[in-house]
Amino acid sequence: AYGGLDLGSTTDLTGLVLMIEPLLDGEPWLCVPFAWLPDEDLQRKADHDKAPYVVWKTQGYLDTTPGKAVSKRMVAQRLSALAEFFEIVCVAYDRWRIEDFLSMAADDGIALPEMKPFGQGYKDMSPAVEHFETMLLNGQLAHANHPVMNMCVNNAICTADDAGNRKPSKEKANGRIDLVVAAVMAAAMTMKTENASHETLFYDLNQ
Numbered sequence: 743a744y745g746g747l748d749l750g751s752t753t754d755l756t757g758l759v760l761m762i763e764p765l766l767d768g769e770p771w772l773c774v775p776f777a778w779l780p781d782e783d784l785q786r787k788a789d790h791d792k793a794p795y796v797v798w799k800t801q802g803y804l805d806t807t808p809g810k811a812v813s814k815r816m817v818a819q820r821l822s823a824l825a826e827f828f829e830i831v832c833v834a835y836d837r838w839r840i841e842d843f844l845s846m847a848a849d850d851g852i853a854l855p856e857m858k859p860f861g862q863g864y865k866d867m868s869p870a871v872e873h874f875e876t877m878l879l880n881g882q883l884a885h886a887n888h889p890v891m892n893m894c895v896n897n898a899i900c901t902a903d904d905a906g907n908r909k910p911s912k913e914k915a916n917g918r919i920d921l922v923v924a925a926v927m928a929a930a931m932t933m934k935t936e937n938a939s940h941e942t943l944f945y946d947l948n949q
Contacts, residue, residue, distance in 0.1 A: 745821070745833030746860055746927035747840070752811035755779055757894070757920035758820070761883075761928045771877065771932060773885035775921050778817065781806035791917055793893055803889050818847040818854065825855045834860035834927055860927055867909035870930035871900060877929055894921040 746759075758776035779787060779795060784806060788795040798804040807813035824830065833855050840857075847854050860866060877883040885891060897917035900908040910923050 744831055744928075744931040745855065746924060746931065747833055747835035747843075747857070752814060753780060754812075755890075755918045755920045756812045756817060757890070757924045758817075759891075759921060759924040759928050760824070761925075761932060763932070770882050770884040773883055773891075773925060773928075775885065775888045775891040775925075776805065776820075777803065777890040777921060778805045778807060778812050780810050780812055781808050782810045793917075798889055801889075814843050814846060815850065815852075818843065818850070818852045822847075822852045822854060825853070830855040832856040832858045834858050834931065836860065836862050838862075860930070862909070864903050864905075864907035864909050866930070867926065868907035869933075870926045871908050871910070873933050874926045874929035877932070883929075888921075891921045891925070893917065894919045898922045 756778040758778075760774040760776070762772040762774065764771060784795050784799070787793075795804055799806055807816050821833070835857055837859055840859075844854070844857065846852075874883075894917075897915050898910050898919045899914045899916065901911040901914055902908045910919055910926060912919060912923075
């Protein structure tokens with residue numbers, strides 16, 4: 743398995759996407775999203791984002807952590823637990839605020855898989871976006887109509903440079919896109935495991 747981590751402000755949406763490689767040729771990769779928000783002011787965030795977060799929490803599509811900020815400790819604990827269940831070779835991450843996350847995990851004795859940086863600029867993200875789109879268009883990616891993922895997809899806007907390279911833009915987006923960023927990074931890692939049998943885990947923490 744492989745993963746990706748995008749760590750930003752703890753007050754916003756935290757997204758995790760698990761991509762599971764098919765056992766049989768011709769079957770799609772299975773995209774399994776997870777999402778977190780702080781429990782405090784959840785209804786206010788729902789009103790602001792025009793998203794039924796309270797309903798999604800009740801339905802099990804959204805997890806919350808106590809207080810005003812998403813608990814990075816709880817996220818690290820989930821990642822560690824998943825690493826015990828799946829063989830996660832490495833987790834790619836956005837460098838933003840990653841040192842605090844890694845230091846906290848180390849101080850708490852939380853065992854994480856190997857962590858590797860993943861560039862968020864056009865150079866790295868553009869091939870990832872293209873591969874993600876190719877997987878979708880070719881029916882190589884399936885997910886169970888997860889509503890938080892659907893929201894992020896609907897909100898997502900890609901920006902392009904003069905050479906036509908593209909990346910998801912959190913600044914230009916119509917709302918939260920964290921699960922899309924996670925899924926795009928996951929798609930990039932599936933290119934590297936095309937002939938291997940792994941599960942792919944990706945994190946996108948906070949827009």
